[in-house]
Amino acid sequence: MNAEQLGLGLTAQEIAFVRKSLGREPNETEWSIIDAEWSEHSSYKSSRGLLKLFPTTGKRVVLGPGYDAGVVDVGDGYVVTLHIESHNHPSAVDPYGGASTGIGGVLRDILSVASRPIALVDILRFGLIEKSGHSRWLLKNVVRGIADYGNCVGVPTVAGEIEFDDSFERNCLVDVACVGLGRKEDLILGEAKAPGDVLVLIGGSTGRDGIKGATFASKNLKEDAASERSSVQVPDPFMKKLLLDSILEIIANRGDVRGMKDLGGGGLSTALSEVASKGGTGVDVELKRVRLREDDMSPTEIMISESQERMLLVLPPGTDGGKGVISVLEKYGVPHSVIGKVTSTPKLVLRWDGRVVADLPASLVTDAPLIDWPYSKPASPRVAPRPAARRDEPSLDDALLALLSSPNIASKRWVYQQYDHEVGVRTVVKPGQADAAVLRLPNGRFLAIKGDGNSRHAALDPYAGAAGCVAEACRNVVAVGAEPIALVDHLQSGDPSDPGVYWAFRENLRGMADYCKAFGLPVVGGKVSFYNEDSATGRAIKPSPIALVVGLVSAEANIRTMGFKREGDSVVVVGETMLEMAGSELSSRFPKSVSLPSQSPRVDAGQDLKTCQAVLHLIQKGLVDAVHDCSSGGLGVALAEMAISGALGAKVDLSLAPSTCRRTLETAFSESHGRFVVSGRDAAAITSSLRDARVPHAVVGKVGGSSLSLSAGRSPVATVGVSSMRSKWEGAIPELMD
């Protein structure tokens, strides 16, 4: 069969390119290998050129993008490893299996650089659960999938974010990030450098599940997407746990593992070609030695199967290759088989009973030609100017309670209580207590972790919206007392062949890259996911860039949570509120209360950096006890959450807050970046420190009582009991889901 008859995902140009470089017609197995490895999912062919815009170096960066995980130095010989993955397409057709295997994949990435996974973070996007039973079904099963897998392997899920928007109705997004901890001297890379070394495939057997998974993820969802369930892999967290424990024991025993690579998208095709290409070597593999779940699998199926729970080890030759590696695998009952060896010719040679069934240059397989898609800014729909309809304007109390019960803002306890967030005994700041999770590190420092995105903002202004995700994640990490040290990103959009979609993708990437540069934040890894649209409706998701930021807290005394701590403390707003209502939660709940045209939040990385440093300074000086970032739902929601969390009310005069808004409703709910709310005993010391830092700020009120009373000057605008806010905020999601 030739390429045209095989139903490959390759374009006509790519097919021609392969024939020309090889000087012959590849056979079916070879075409399938190239097809898997050249899928968008594995090759980044539509984004690789642009990803160079990201700043990827810094004093703490040990390993940047291009490996299984980014590696950051956290001092005293310890490193933190980071990786993010999505399992969007699989989760859309099989939410439980798709979400589980997403966790499985990201854990293997962390493990394959020889670090212990210590935390999971999940960032999820669904349709409107108030309206859609399908979205409730997706949410319920995605959460159950993450819980069952993460809980079983004993890695705590410590943080996350969930957003609900109609554009995710059919294409839910399931992003999972994993943070690992290791020693710098123990790091292992996914390379095969020494000819003669042996390739050992360990873990689960190879079956027909997940065949062409990478190809499935690299095209739009079809109307009968459910028929693609066979493209979803089968999760086995127990085998993952055994893999995890055995590899960690091998590392602890100082086994001689020369290279390690997980088998994810593209299966053996990707793993073999990448270890060879990265190591500047070749591989010679006998596919008959691969342990199979089904006897009658063809060489092609074996090469592109994405069966889970498999890893590839590169070990020195000889019976005791790797100094006891095999005996540890046997102790844990982890199956293993030597499938081939590393060679000095940079080729991927695959055999079936000795007969060569594929013979390809490793670099041809790994280096798919880049695609430069055409792009153009879509014409923005003309918005007829319209003043806010005063008659339809909600009272501030009503608006506040409505926002607190919006699933986007409401407490996510229903979700995080299903995750074991304590296992590992590192979780110092737990889900719900603050803007980011805080884990203790073995060297006396603490690691803050948070992932953020805002697809409404990113759709309105792809550049500023994407930069805003980074801004928000940084603020969240700063709010717990940490200095941001590294980021992994995830860019998700629709079909890149649509010039408008590709333009927005480019803007997302530029926005994030520029912000990271200005903020001095290195990007150590990331992921791109295209084709998040379905051909039934032709609708793409809103572009959904995600930023996962980690930060370091220098000492226990500098950890902060968001709840008000003491009656009588002063409440201080840091940063200026601007009239930026577009894409806000208020405008989504009460569209008529916002005048048009309206602006979506802009970013100023330089000012944000100053503000973040000023807040960190307040924390380190011990001047503030409660810190909360201001994002979705603005100042109003931030104050309400601080009150709910601390079980203490406050009296606040919103007219005192630095703001360019004319109406109190706007000051309360605009979603401008660069803002925090803090509280502390000594208002004079706080304001003097902020004045020195040249950051706009104002003392707006005092903590106390059992309700949140908001006023504009002397006129009261809202008084809401803390307990009624709590019941709305905590009750909204359980009411929909249970």
Next chain:
Amino acid sequence: MRVAVIRFPGSNCDLDMMAALRMIKGVEPDLVWHEDVSLGREDYGAVILPGGFAFADRLRAGAIAANSPAMATVKRLADRGLPVLGVCNGFQILVESGLLPGALLRNSTLKFVCKWTHVRVENTRTPFTSGLREGQVLSMPIAHGEGRFFLPHAELAQLERDGLVAFRYCDASGRPTLSSNPTGTLHNIAGVCNKAGNVVGLMPHPERAVEALLSPLGHPDGAVVLSSILVKSGGRRA
């Protein structure tokens, strides 16, 4: 005192338990692989079955581990009066192996639940509660999907009469209320012991509550539970 912490394939609180025990002066913990036959020969003062998903909880939580050779040894040691503690999955294994009464069913919410709870100490005559006061309220986290203790009515009444309930979920002031019961467990039971008192199982995780830093209330209550094994008086020790 040397304490054996048994690691089954799928245990995931074993290292946390080891770390917690190491913080207790006078306790020397050993991590013992379930196939390690030395368990029966060494001079251990107590055996602990940590939490996790031993053998992936296939069939039923704890069912496969309960029938493993390691548990045959643990049964023999328990019959001789050696203190045995099962936490979470360890409790499930003890129930499945018949060392403790009852069954641990799926939570009434049908969901896994991870949260910090209050438990009241009901019985101080076991080696793992001898350092506690009766009625003392402890703060410890739970994390499980199958922790709803069940016994038929008459047997439950007998269990209560025999005083074999070791811990009960309660509110902050010590009242075992409906809202403080996280799983629908009968009589708010969070932990039980056998008639001899030397075998104890509980769903909350003491090993996750040994440091003020990790406890939302700042109480290292789990340390008091674990260090009870060193308390000479009170426990019915062989």
